[in-house]
Amino acid sequence: MYNDMNCQKTKVCLILTLCIFYSCNNTSPKKDLKEDPSTDLHQQKQTEYALVIHGGAGTILKENMTNELENEYKAKLDEALSIGENILKAGGTSLDAVVSVIMIMEDSPLFNAGKGAVFTNEGANAMDASIMRGNDLEAGAVGGISNIKNPITAAQAVLEKSEHVFMVGKGAEAFAASVGLETVDPKYFYTERRWNSLQKILEKEKSLGYNTTDLPDSKFGTVGVVALDKKGNIVAGTSTGGMTNKKYDRIGDSPVIGAGTYANNNTCGVSCTGHGEYFIRYAVAHDVSAMMEYKGISLEEASHLIINKKLKEAGGSGGLIALDKYGNISMPFNTPGMYRGFVTDKERYIGIYGN
Amino acid sequence: MYNDMNCQKTKVCLILTLCIFYSCNNTSPKKDLKEDPSTDLHQQKQTEYALVIHGGAGTILKENMTNELENEYKAKLDEALSIGENILKAGGTSLDAVVSVIMIMEDSPLFNAGKGAVFTNEGANAMDASIMRGNDLEAGAVGGISNIKNPITAAQAVLEKSEHVFMVGKGAEAFAASVGLETVDPKYFYTERRWNSLQKILEKEKSLGYNTTDLPDSKFGTVGVVALDKKGNIVAGTSTGGMTNKKYDRIGDSPVIGAGTYANNNTCGVSCTGHGEYFIRYAVAHDVSAMMEYKGISLEEASHLIINKKLKEAGGSGGLIALDKYGNISMPFNTPGMYRGFVTDKERYIGIYGN
Numbered sequence: 001m002y003n004d005m006n007c008q009k010t011k012v013c014l015i016l017t018l019c020i021f022y023s024c025n026n027t028s029p030k031k032d033l034k035e036d037p038s039t040d041l042h043q044q045k046q047t048e049y050a051l052v053i054h055g056g057a058g059t060i061l062k063e064n065m066t067n068e069l070e071n072e073y074k075a076k077l078d079e080a081l082s083i084g085e086n087i088l089k090a091g092g093t094s095l096d097a098v099v100s101v102i103m104i105m106e107d108s109p110l111f112n113a114g115k116g117a118v119f120t121n122e123g124a125n126a127m128d129a130s131i132m133r134g135n136d137l138e139a140g141a142v143g144g145i146s147n148i149k150n151p152i153t154a155a156q157a158v159l160e161k162s163e164h165v166f167m168v169g170k171g172a173e174a175f176a177a178s179v180g181l182e183t184v185d186p187k188y189f190y191t192e193r194r195w196n197s198l199q200k201i202l203e204k205e206k207s208l209g210y211n212t213t214d215l216p217d218s219k220f221g222t223v224g225v226v227a228l229d230k231k232g233n234i235v236a237g238t239s240t241g242g243m244t245n246k247k248y249d250r251i252g253d254s255p256v257i258g259a260g261t262y263a264n265n266n267t268c269g270v271s272c273t274g275h276g277e278y279f280i281r282y283a284v285a286h287d288v289s290a291m292m293e294y295k296g297i298s299l300e301e302a303s304h305l306i307i308n309k310k311l312k313e314a315g316g317s318g319g320l321i322a323l324d325k326y327g328n329i330s331m332p333f334n335t336p337g338m339y340r341g342f343v344t345d346k347e348r349y350i351g352i353y354g355n
Numbered sequence: 356m357y358n359d360m361n362c363q364k365t366k367v368c369l370i371l372t373l374c375i376f377y378s379c380n381n382t383s384p385k386k387d388l389k390e391d392p393s394t395d396l397h398q399q400k401q402t403e404y405a406l407v408i409h410g411g412a413g414t415i416l417k418e419n420m421t422n423e424l425e426n427e428y429k430a431k432l433d434e435a436l437s438i439g440e441n442i443l444k445a446g447g448t449s450l451d452a453v454v455s456v457i458m459i460m461e462d463s464p465l466f467n468a469g470k471g472a473v474f475t476n477e478g479a480n481a482m483d484a485s486i487m488r489g490n491d492l493e494a495g496a497v498g499g500i501s502n503i504k505n506p507i508t509a510a511q512a513v514l515e516k517s518e519h520v521f522m523v524g525k526g527a528e529a530f531a532a533s534v535g536l537e538t539v540d541p542k543y544f545y546t547e548r549r550w551n552s553l554q555k556i557l558e559k560e561k562s563l564g565y566n567t568t569d570l571p572d573s574k575f576g577t578v579g580v581v582a583l584d585k586k587g588n589i590v591a592g593t594s595t596g597g598m599t600n601k602k603y604d605r606i607g608d609s610p611v612i613g614a615g616t617y618a619n620n621n622t623c624g625v626s627c628t629g630h631g632e633y634f635i636r637y638a639v640a641h642d643v644s645a646m647m648e649y650k651g652i653s654l655e656e657a658s659h660l661i662i663n664k665k666l667k668e669a670g671g672s673g674g675l676i677a678l679d680k681y682g683n684i685s686m687p688f689n690t691p692g693m694y695r696g697f698v699t700d701k702e703r704y705i706g707i708y709g710n
Contacts, residue, residue, distance in 0.1 A: 137636045137669070143606070144523060164605045165632045168499060168523045171604025249526025250519045251498070258613040258638035277520040281492045283613035286638040287645065294649030314492070 047327035047344035049088035050228045051097060053080055055111045056221040057273045057319035060337030062353055070352065073110055073339055077350050080104050081343045084227060089345070094227035094235035095133060095156070102129075102152040102239050105223040109191045111339075112221025114150055117189050117241025119198040125189040127241050128255040129155040134234035134263035141255040142176070143168040146189075149182040152239045155255070157181060165257065169249070194244070201245045222254055224271025226263070226323050234325065236261050236269035236285070243276070252276025258286035265325060267292040268299050273338065274318010278311055288322055299324040307332040402682035402699035404443035405583040406452060408435055410466045411576040412628045412674035415692030417708055425707065428465055428694055432705050435459045436698045439582060444700070449582035449590035450488060450511070457484075457507040457594050460578040464546045466694075467576025469505055472544050472596025474553040480544035482596050483610040484510040489589035489618035496610040497531070498523040501544075504537040507594045510610070512536060520612065524604070549599070556600045577609055579626025581618070581678050589680065591616050591624035591640070598631070607631025613641035620680060622647040623654050628693065629673010633666055643677055654679040662687040 055077060084101040088094070106114025117125040129151035130141035140159030143166070148154045154176040158167055161179050177183055222240040229235075238261045240254040253260035253276035260276070262285035263269035270285040279285075284306055291302035303322050311318065312334045319333025321340060329342045333354065341350040410432060439456040443449070461469025472480040484506035485496035495514030498521070503509045509531040513522055516534050532538055577595035584590075593616045595609040608615035608631035615631070617640035618624035625640040634640075639661055646657035658677050666673065667689045674688025676695060684697045688709065696705040 132636075139636050162603070163632070164603065165635045166606040166611070167603045168606055169604050171602065175603040247526065248517070248519065248522045248530040249524050251521040251523055256521070256611060256613070257635050258611070258641060262638070277518070280520045280612050281487075281494050283617070283638060283641040286613060286641055290642065290645035291649055294646055 043326060045326050047228075047346055048230055049085075050323050050327040050329060050342065050344045051081065051084040051088060051101070051225065052227075052321045052323050052329050052331065052342040053077065053084070053101060053105070053223070053225045053340065054271065054273055054319065054321045054331070055105060055223050055339030057317070057333045057335040057338035058221065059335065060339070060352060065352075073352060074350055076105070076108050076110055077339060077341045080225075081341050081348065081350070084225065085343045088227060088229055091230055093231075094229040094233050095131075097227040097229065098131060098225045098235045098237040099152055099156050101225045101227075102223055102237050103150045105225075106150050106152060106239055109193070111223045112194075112241045113223040113239040114241075115189055116191055116194065118194045118221065118244040120242070121245050121247040123198065125186060125241055126246070126249070127151040127189075127239070128252060129237070129239040130255045130257060130261045131155045131159055131235065131237040132257055132261050132263040132269075133159065134236075134265035134269055137264060139165050139257045139261075141166045141257060141261075142172040143251045143255040144249050145169070145172050145176070146186045147173055147183045148176045149184045149188065152237055153181050155237065155239075166255065168251070189241075194241075197244050205245070222260075222273035224261070224273060224321055226269035226271055226321055228269070228323055228325065228327055232265065232325060234263045234265050234269040234323065236263040236271045238271045238273075240273075253279035253284070256280055258283050260285060262286045262289055264289050264293075268302075268322050268324040270303070270320055270322040272318060272320040274311075274333075274335070275316050278314060278316025279318060282306065282310060282314070282316065284311070284320065288320070292324070299328050300330050303330040304332045307334050398681060400681050402583075402701055403585055404440075405678050405682040405684060405697065405699045406436060406439040406443060406456070406580065407582075407676045407678050407684050407686065407697040408432065408439070408456060408460070408578070408580045408695065409626065409628055409674065409676045409686070410460060410578050410694030412672070412688045412690040412693035413576065414690065415694070415707060420707075428707060429705055431460070431463050431465055432694060432696045435580075436696050436703065436705070439580065440698045443582060443584055446585055448586075449584040449588050450486070452582040452584065453486060453580045453590045453592040454507055454511050456580045456582075457578055457592050458505045460580075461505050461507060461594055464548070466578045467549075467596045468578040468594040469596075470544055471546055471549065473549045473576065473599040475597070476557075476600050476602040478553065480541060480596055481601075481604070482506040482544075482594070483607060484592070484594040485610045485612060485616045486510045486514055486590065486592040487612055487616050487618040487624075488514065489591075489620035489624055492619060494520050494612045494616075496521045496612060496616075497527040498606045498610040499604050500524070500527050500531070501541045502528055502538045503531045504539045504543065507592055508536050510592065510594075521610065523606070544596075549596075552599050560600070577615075577628035579616070579628060579676055581624035581626055581676055583624070583678055583680065583682055587620065587680060589618045589620050589624040589678065591618040591626045593626045593628075595628075608634035608639070611635055613638045615640060617641045617644055619644050619648075623657075623677050623679040625658070625675055625677040627673060627675040629666075629688075629690070630671050633669060633671025634673060637661065637665060637669070637671065639666070639675065643675070647679070654683050655685050658685040659687045662689050
C-alpha cells in the first residue's frame with residue numbers, strides 16, 4: 001500500500017514534470033523548431049538558391065488590364081527571373097543577382113523605377129534606391145537622384161565605395177559620377193505614360209484646389225529583389241521613382257534602410273512597395289527580421305503579420321517580398337495586386353493579381 | 356529501504372520539476388513580469404512624467420575639458436531639463452516638451468545642432484532632424500536643410516502639416532517656409548569653433564591625400580530628447596549638424612525614423628547619437644523597441660544590448676537615450692562620454708563622462 005502510494009507519487013510527479021516541460025516549451029514553440037530543424041520543413045534549406053522580385057503593389061485589376069499589357073509584364077518579370085537565376089545557378093553572388101535584376105527592371109518603362117519613373121510636381125524624375133547585404137549588414141542608399149541611368153548601381157557604389165550609407169540629391173549624383181557610373185540627360189527618364197499621369201493629377205488638383213496624390217497608383221510602384229546565393233548570403237535591393245506629383249523632395253521608404261529594404265543572413269531579406277510613409281513609420285523591413293529573430297516566428301508569419309494586420313489596421317497599403325536563409329519565400333500584399341515572381345532550383349512562379 | 360528509495364525518487368522528481376520550472380521561467384523571465392506588473396518595480400509607472408536628453412556622445416574626456424566649459428555644458432543641460440520639466444509638470448504634451456527642449460539646445464553653440472552645427476566639406480551647414488509620436492506612430496523628418504533656424508520645428512511641421520514623413524534639401528526648406536517657420540541667412544549657423552574644426556580636418560586631408568573624417572568627434576554630436584507626459588504619451592526627437600567635412604549630401608541616422616529616432620507608447624522612445632552609418636544599418640532605435648516588444652526584455656536590457664554588445668562588436672560607437680511607458684530611463688553609451696541628463700517628478704541627473 002505504502003509502496004503503491006509512493007509509486008503513485010512518483011508517477012504524478014513525472015507527469016507533472018512532463019506537463020510543465022511541455023507547457024514551458026509551448027510558450028515558445030518556434031525557438032525549439034529553430035534549434036532542431038528536422039522538426040519543420042520550413043526550417044531546412046529548401047533550395048540551393050532563391051530569388052524573389054516585385055514590380056510594385058497597387059490597384060492592379062484584371063479588368064483594367066489588356067491581354068497585351070499583361071503579357072508584357074509577365075514577359076519582363078520572366079526575363080528578370082531568368083537573369084537572376086542564371087547568375088545564382090552559376091554560383092554568382094546574391095549582390096550581383098539583385099543589382100542585375102533591378103537594372104533590367106529599371107531599364108523597362110513598365111515599372112516605376114529608372115526609365116519609367118513617375119514625375120514630381122515640378123515635372124522632373126527624382127529616384128531613390130537602396131541595397132543591403134545580409135552577411136555584414138553593409139548597406140548603401142541614394143535619394144532624389146536624376147541623372148544616373150541605374151539608381152541601384154548608385155546605391156551599390158555607396159555600399160561598396162564609400163564610408164557612408166545614405167546620400168541624397170546633387171551630392172549623391174556627384175558621388176555616383178565620381179566612381180564612374182553611367183550618367184544620362186534627365187530627359188532619358190521621360191515616358192509619355194508617366195507624363196500623362198502627372199498631367200491628369202495636376203488637372204485634378206486644379207479643380208480640387210489643393211495638392212493631391214489621390215489617384216489610383218499615384219503613390220505606388222517600386223521594384224525590388226531579394227536573393228539567396230549558394231553560399232547562403234542574402235541581399236535585398238529596392239528602386240523607385242517615388243510618388244507621382246510628389247513635392248518638397250519627399251523621400252519614401254525605398255532608400256530608407258529598415259523601412260523599404262533590410263537584409264540579415266541570420267533572418268531574412270526584405271524589399272517593400274506601397275505607401276512609403278507607413279513603411280517608414282512601421283520600420284517594416286526591419287520589423288520582419290526582428291519578429292523572426294526575437295519572437296522566433298517564421299518568415300511567412302512575420303511578413304503576413306506586418307502587411308495584413310499591422311499595416312492594414314493602420315491604413316497603410318502595399319506589400320513586400322522576402323526570403324529567409326532556408327529559401328522560404330513570402331510575398332504578402334494588402335492591395336488588389338502586386339507584380340511578383342520567384343525562382344528557386346525547384347520552382348518558378350509569376351503573379352500579378354490577388355485572389 | 357525500498358520506501359526510502361521511493362522517497363528519494365519522489366524528492367529527486369520534485370527537485371527536477373522545480374528545476375525545469377525555474378529554467379523554463381528563466382528563458383523569458385520578463386514576459387511573466389510583464390503580465391504581472393506587481394512583481395517588478397520597473398514594470399510599474401515610476402513617475403508622473405519623465406524627460407531625458409543628450410547633447411552628443413564621443414571622446415569627451417575630463418582632461419580635455421576646462422572647468423569653465425564643463426560648467427557651461429552643465430548649465431545648458433540643466434536649463435534644457437527645466438524647460439521640459441515645466442511643460443510636463445503643467446500637464447503639457449511630450450511633443451511640446453521635446454520640441455521646446457531641442458530648440459534650446461539648437462540655439463546653443465555648445466551642441467552640434469542648429470547654431471553650432473558642424474561644417475560640410477563645402478563649408479556649409481546642412482542639418483537633419485526628426486521627431487516621432489508614440490501614440491499614433493506619426494513621424495516627421497528633414498535632411499540637409501540650411502536656412503531654417505530650428506530644424507526640429509521643420510520635422511514637427513512635416514509630422515503635423517504634411518502627408519509625408521521625410522523631406523530633404525531645398526524641398527524641405529520650401530515646405531518649412533511655406534508653413535511659416537522662421538528662416539535665417541545660412542550664415543546664422545556660423546561658429547568659429549566649428550569653422551576651425553573644418554579647417555583642421557581639411558589640412559589633415561591635404562597631408563594625407565584623401566578624404567577623412569578621422570578626427571576626434573568629427574563624426575559625432577547630436578542633440579536628442581525623449582519625453583513621457585502625464586497622459587502616458589511618449590515622443591522622441593533628434594537634431595544634428597551631422598559629420599564635420601561630410602561630402603555628397605550624406606545623411607546620417609538622425610533623420611532616419613527607426614535608426615536615430617523611434618517612439619511607440621507600447622514600448623519606448625529612443626534618440627541616438629554616434630557614428631550614424633552603424634545606427635542606420637542596425638536600425639538601432641527601432642531595435643530597442645522591437646526587443647522590448649518581441650523578446651519581452653526591459654528597456655535597460657534592450658538598450659544596453661544594442662549599444663554595448665551589438666554595436667560595440669561591430670565597431671559602431673555612440674550612445675542613446677530612452678525611456679519606457681513606466682518612466683524607466685536608460686542612457687547607455689560606448690564612447691568615453693555623452694552629454695546627458697534626465698528629470699522626473701522624483702529625480703534629476705546631469706552627466707558628461709563615463710565611469
